[in-house]
Structure formats: structure tokens, C-alpha cells
Amino acid sequence: DQQVKQNSPSLSVQEGRISILNCDYTNSMFDYFLWYKKYPAEGPTFLISISSIKDKNEDGRFTVFLNKSAKHLSLHIVPSQPGDSAVYFCAASHSGTYKYIFGTGTRLKVLA
Amino acid sequence: DAGVIQSPRHEVTEMGQEVTLRCKPISGHDYLFWYRQTMMRGLELLIYFNNNVPIDDSGMPEDRFSAKMPNASFSTLKIQPSEPRDSAVYFCASSDSNQPQHFGDGTRLSIL
Numbered sequence: 001d002q003q004v005k006q007n008s009p010s011l012s013v014q015e016g017r018i019s020i021l022n023c024d025y026t027n028s029m030f031d032y033f034l035w036y037k038k039y040p041a042e043g044p045t046f047l048i049s050i051s052s053i054k055d056k057n058e059d060g061r062f063t064v065f066l067n068k069s070a071k072h073l074s075l076h077i078v079p080s081q082p083g084d085s086a087v088y089f090c091a092a093s094h095s096g097t098y099k100y101i102f103g104t105g106t107r108l109k110v111l112a
Numbered sequence: 113d114a115g116v117i118q119s120p121r122h123e124v125t126e127m128g129q130e131v132t133l134r135c136k137p138i139s140g141h142d143y144l145f146w147y148r149q150t151m152m153r154g155l156e157l158l159i160y161f162n163n164n165v166p167i168d169d170s171g172m173p174e175d176r177f178s179a180k181m182p183n184a185s186f187s188t189l190k191i192q193p194s195e196p197r198d199s200a201v202y203f204c205a206s207s208d209s210n211q212p213q214h215f216g217d218g219t220r221l222s223i224l
Contacts, residue, residue, distance in 0.1 A: 044155070044203070
């Protein structure tokens with residue numbers, strides 16, 4: 001049973017436009033969420049996180065939105081750049097545990 | 113700063129052989145995690161340690177898998193005997209308490 005789902009396996013966006021990556025979760029105990037970026041032959045790299053006490057967190061071109069009632073989070077990248085082309089994973093965990101449950105990833109391609 | 117270091121980067125071996133994967137976490141990090149990434153199951157947590165002590169090994173697939181952390185700067189994941197279905201990319205990650213996990217670049221394991 002997938003507790004964290006990324007339903008879009010891939011996404012293509014023009015350079016300069018907004019990229020929106022989505023993630024849904026089923027476990028209401030999750031209270032901490034993260035996005036990781038992964039390039040081929042490298043490990044995942046932490047991008048941005050959000051606690052359930054917030055509904056938005058920004059870091060430069062990256063913004064994560066959390067909708068707790070819908071059990072949904074999204075990552076916005078604006079403006080998108082060709083170097084953003086990678087696989088993006090969302091992950092979730094809950095207080096008292098350091099276990100991350102990862103989604104299956106979305107491959108983003110930013111077209112120049 | 114040195115990140116999480118994994119060795120070897122690639123391992124090809126025959127079914128039935130013992131496989132040992134190695135990980136050096138970031139200095140000062142007190143949590144260490146082992147993950148496995150496959151096409152079918154995505155990125156899944158196998159086991160994690162806190163201060164060299166295994167905390168949760170519920171993700172270890174079967175008794176053929178074992179992990180140790182003899183000191184704060186070294187961990188191993190061993191598979192004995194190995195089987196073709198163990199073929200995957202194995203990642204090690206470390207973190208400082210409740211900070212985001214930092215991943216190594218993984219070991220790509222192929223069991224023939």
C-alpha cells in the first residue's frame with residue numbers, strides 16, 4: 001500500500017515557465033514533508049521541506065505548498081531552468097520517527 | 113565537506129556469493145540509514161541506526177540481509193547468500209538528529 005504517491009511519472013516544461021510537481025499521501029499521522037532532487041548516478045539531494053504547522057515554505061525559486069485537508073503537497077519551481085531537469089521525490093514522516101516514506105518520483109524535463 | 117561515502121559504486125557478482133556494501137556517514141551525524149531503490153518498489157528504507165544502535169530493521173527483506181555499525185564512522189550492509197532479485201541500487205544516508213537526510217551516491221548491485 002503506497003502511503004506516498006506521485007501520480008505523474010514525468011513532466012515537461014519550457015524553460016522560464018513554472019513547474020508544478022504533485023504528491024499525495026494517505027497517512028494522517030505524517031507531519032513533516034520533504035522534496036529531494038536526483039540526478040542520474042547520484043544520490044537524492046535535499047531540496048526543501050515543510051512542517052504540518054505551515055501551509056507554505058519558500059526557498060528561492062522553490063516553493064512547497066501543503067494542503068492537509070486534501071493530504072496533498074506540491075512543489076513549484078519558477079522560473080524553471082534546464083539544470084532543474086532531474087527526478088523529484090517527495091517524502092513524508094511523522095514525529096517520533098526518522099523514517100521517510102518516499103514517493104515513486106516524477107521525472108522533470110525542462111526544455112531550453 | 114565530505115558527504116556520505118559509499119563503496120563500491122558498482123558490484124557485479126554471481127548468485128550465492130556474499131556481498132558487502134560499505135558506508136561512511138558525514139562526521140558528527142548520529143543517524144544512519146540504508147535504502148534500496150528498485151523499479152518495482154521505488155526507494156524503500158531497510159534499516160536505520162542511532163548512535164550506532166539499530167533502531168528499526170522492519171524494512172530488511174529477509175534474514176539474508178544484515179547490517180552493522182561498529183563505530184560512528186562506518187556501516188556495512190551484507191547479503192548472504194545473494195540472489196538475482198537483490199539487484200538494485202543501495203543508498204546510505206546520514207543525518208544530524210531531525211535534520212534532513214544526506215544521501216551517498218549509491219552502490220549499483222547486479223546479481224547474475
